Amino acid sequence: MRMLAFIFPGQGSQRVGMGRDLAETYPECRATFQEADDVLGESLSTLCFDGPEDRLTLTENAQPAILTASVAMYRGLTARGLAPACVAGHSLGEYSAHVAAGTMAFADALGIVRRRGRYMQEAVPVGEGAMAAVLGLDADEVGRACADSGQGEVVSPANLNAPDQVVIAGAREAVGRAGEASKRLGAKRVVPLTVSAPFHCALMQPAADRLAPELRALEVADPTVPVVANVDAQPKLEAAEAIEALIGQIASPVLWEQVVKRLASDGADTYLEVGPGSVLTGLMRKIDRSLRAVAADSLPTLDHAKESIG
Structure with missing residues (x-):
């Protein structure tokens, strides 16, 4: 049944x-x-x-x-x-x-x-935060990219949606750095999201x-x-x-x-x-x-x- x-x-x-x-x-x-x-x-x-x-x-x-x-x-x-x-x-x-x-x-x-x-x-004041979808890279690797990219700013996995789709969120520049790091680790694409705030992060x-x-x-x-x-x-x-x-x-x-x-x-x-x-x-x-x-x-x-x- x-x-x-x-x-x-x-x-x-x-x-x-x-x-x-x-x-x-x-x-x-x-x-x-x-x-x-x-x-x-x-x-x-x-x-x-x-x-x-x-x-x-x-x-x-x-x-x-x-x-x-x-x-x-x-x-x-x-x-x-x-x-x-x-x-x-x-x-x-x-x-x-x-x-x-x-x-x-x-x-x-x-x-x-x-x-x-x-x-x-x-x-978070408008414009200071960001989110991006990382495609084609597993969550552990995305987490590693975030950890290596913070430089004192917040950036972390925010939505672990599927095996090949993880959304990251945090301070705008840190999200940009983490996106580039994800690409270097093998992500197929990193897509910036149009959002009003960096949801589901610190x-x-x-x-x-x-x-x-x-x-x-x-x-x-x-x-x-x-x-x-x-x-x-x-x-x-x-x-x-x-x-x-x-x-x-x-x-x-x-x-x-x-x-x-x-x-x-x-x-x-x-x-x-x-x-x-x-x-x-x-x-x-x-x-x-x-x-x-x-x-x-x-x-x-x-x-x-x-x-x-x-």
Whole structure:
């Protein structure tokens, strides 16, 4: 019997128009966007459906927007009989996973991720940090390149996404040096990323310190299904440890390859990417091609997912 895992995307997956067809078709999806508008006191739904793109991509807008689109899709799937045995999310997506698992209320998560985005943006002045994707070099070698390139500045692996894809983050010049060092060690390509801040590195510690008391003050419950955390690739089964993992992930690398391998070792053989885009589905093929992965981010793909998995 198949074991289904839901995986939720992170920042960068946003796009203008996301969720519109779902909200126009399914009451539970429409209600999700309406709830977000009510909680935030502004029309997040209009921003998701109509843009403008430059406002949607701002970190403090993108994070609640992706959360809302993902939760709307999740509710659409569960209303049609699809339920996960376990969940995980990439960076911001871990909050969507915890909403799905019942650890925290959607309304609470909305406020938290908006402030998370703001705190992360404010932790490093614009232009002083950078991120880059290192392709075709394993994580140990990328770590070595970073260690040899710091020169007193922060640079480290930030997203360990797949065997041949590691994102690095830190001070702008240090990231540049680490990228060149990675090429010398055999990387096929180093691609600078268009981001507003250097996420998931030590420069984000001020953001973690600001968000920690707010997360610890939330009314939470033990997850109804295991949530495999970014920070250590371990399943969280209790609310308190789930919150500490969310605090820890802000300034720590996302161990996505290990997360997927842990889900697989626990028996998950079918993966449904719940939210905008199909980035995680693509990474699944790089991590383990034997695992079945389907993306569901719109009305046609939701119907396809239900037919192919359900």
